[in-house]
Amino acid sequence: MDHNSDVDFERADADPKLIVSIGVGIAVFVALVPLSIPVFFPQVHQRVEAKPPAISDAAPRLAVHPRDDLARFKGAEDGVLHGYAWIDRDSGIIRIPINQAMEILAKRGPQWPAPTQ
Numbered sequence: 001m002d003h004n005s006d007v008d009f010e011r012a013d014a015d016p017k018l019i020v021s022i023g024v025g026i027a028v029f030v031a032l033v034p035l036s037i038p039v040f041f042p043q044v045h046q047r048v049e050a051k052p053p054a055i056s057d058a059a060p061r062l063a064v065h066p067r068d069d070l071a072r073f074k075g076a077e078d079g080v081l082h083g084y085a086w087i088d089r090d091s092g093i094i095r096i097p098i099n100q101a102m103e104i105l106a107k108r109g110p111q112w113p114a115p116t117q
């Protein structure tokens with residue numbers, strides 16, 4: 001059997017008094033925390049009857065017909081994406097259908113504003 005002089009074992013054991021002290025400290029802590037809660041939170045002993053939450057008129061409502069709601073939502077989105085509308089009439093800014101906008105952009109290329117200094 002080879003003897004390696006670089007390998008050694010621990011020559012001192014853990015102090016049993018320290019281990020017992022730590023265990024007793026943890027047990028005391030665990031016992032005292034529940035007993036000290038009423039000192040820091042005196043309302044713990046007050047019994048309050050639970051009431052149902054107040055529902056305001058602004059609260060969201062359950063969707064009774066979610067498929068119809070989704071169809072209306074998608075229809076409104078399609079109207080915005082595929083229709084014409086004024087964005088700012090005074091400045092002459094309009095909204096055009098997205099397909100037409102993509103064709104114009106593909107033909108002309110993007111129009112970048114001049115950099116400001």
